[in-house]
Amino acid sequence: MRHARPDRLLLVxxxxxxxxxxxxxxxxxxxxxxxxxxxxxxxxxxVGAVLLASGLTRRE
Amino acid sequence: MVGGxxxxxxxxxxxxxxxxxxGFVALALLGGTGLIVYxxxxxxxxxxxxxxxxxxxxxxxxxALGLLVAFVVIGIVVGGGxxxxxGGALGPLGFIALAGLAVWWLVSGERPTGSPGTVVRRAAMGxxxxxxxxxxxxxxxxxxxxGGGVVVAAIxxxxxxxxxxxxxxxxxxxxxxxxxxxxxxxxxxxAAGIDLDGGFGERQERPGTLAEVKDTYRLGAGELVIDLRNxxxxxxxxxxxxxxxxxxxxxxxDRDVCVASKAEIGMGAVAIFDHDSGGIDVDWxxxxxxxxxxxxxxxxGHVGLGLIEVSHTRDTxxxxxxxxxDGAVERNSACVTS
Numbered sequence: 001m002r003h004a005r006p007d008r009l010l011l012v013x014x015x016x017x018x019x020x021x022x023x024x025x026x027x028x029x030x031x032x033x034x035x036x037x038x039x040x041x042x043x044x045x046x047v048g049a050v051l052l053a054s055g056l057t058r059r060e
Numbered sequence: 061m062v063g064g065x066x067x068x069x070x071x072x073x074x075x076x077x078x079x080x081x082x083g084f085v086a087l088a089l090l091g092g093t094g095l096i097v098y099x100x101x102x103x104x105x106x107x108x109x110x111x112x113x114x115x116x117x118x119x120x121x122x123x124a125l126g127l128l129v130a131f132v133v134i135g136i137v138v139g140g141g142x143x144x145x146x147g148g149a150l151g152p153l154g155f156i157a158l159a160g161l162a163v164w165w166l167v168s169g170e171r172p173t174g175s176p177g178t179v180v181r182r183a184a185m186g187x188x189x190x191x192x193x194x195x196x197x198x199x200x201x202x203x204x205x206x207g208g209g210v211v212v213a214a215i216x217x218x219x220x221x222x223x224x225x226x227x228x229x230x231x232x233x234x235x236x237x238x239x240x241x242x243x244x245x246x247x248x249x250x251a252a253g254i255d256l257d258g259g260f261g262e263r264q265e266r267p268g269t270l271a272e273v274k275d276t277y278r279l280g281a282g283e284l285v286i287d288l289r290n291x292x293x294x295x296x297x298x299x300x301x302x303x304x305x306x307x308x309x310x311x312x313x314d315r316d317v318c319v320a321s322k323a324e325i326g327m328g329a330v331a332i333f334d335h336d337s338g339g340i341d342v343d344w345x346x347x348x349x350x351x352x353x354x355x356x357x358x359x360x361g362h363v364g365l366g367l368i369e370v371s372h373t374r375d376t377x378x379x380x381x382x383x384x385x386d387g388a389v390e391r392n393s394a395c396v397t398s
Contacts, residue, residue, distance in 0.1 A: 007231070014220045017220035020216065035326075036340040037340075
């Protein structure tokens, strides 16, 4: 029996978003303190991961 | 019309060129933006008698994304300028409709083709998605700023898990947009340190005695003015904490009061008399000493988004060292110069 392949873009976007949510939760609970300086590399990493997943999806 | 632009666009998108011409005329009448768009299309779009390239799915998506960005930029630059002056709100509404069309094209893959009814329906779906995401963003921003950040973060995590599940069951990719609409405002609130607790609006505090001066003044969003000129501050240190989530805070003191200050600004500026600093993640430290018989106000400011300033007069908002209309430069002259 052959299973359908998962949507890689949604998969990566979901994982990244969940991880992002965990970081934000840590900030809201006071465990870490976010600033724009630390948020900017994180945002670039999120966008880069989604673009990478999108590119890999198109190659298939 | 000149250059066969309408015919070229109509052929490319598979819609009646008459509709395109009507759109251009409407935009031209609504502030002249149609003329600018038409001029750009004249350079970029194949002429009516040329063969337009066959759109493929990646090309469609890239074009939709480009159109979306272009509509937003044009809408802000042109629609916000003379577009509003001549066309009222109809011009920007036209751009919103076009942006909705591009959004729906981007997230669903359904091109803006077919009958006018189909095009209108897809534009409405896109606008609805934009409006929904905007409402989610606003709700997320205020919920996060008012102390509900933990709940919003939990929703973001749940949304991420939902997207992962959708990846296996064949969910729609447009779900990413509302998930981001919730996450990004929370990220902004967290990065700026915005705390909207403390109320909204304009507030003026004019204590008359030292006993009436509070340790901490707090405002969620708006303008907070703390006028201490009626307070006869004795010699020594007087700590004062000012916290504002978003907006403008101003502390006014007599000229015989020395002011030492520290402030954390998420995004905005701090101006202590003739010294200022602005930008993002501003960490301000200005340690001043006072002579033995001079009172010293020790200000601890925290602003998420906005401006905090200290001055001797209630004047206009700070615009640089020489901001006073009468040309006088305010200085922290009561402090000891070292």
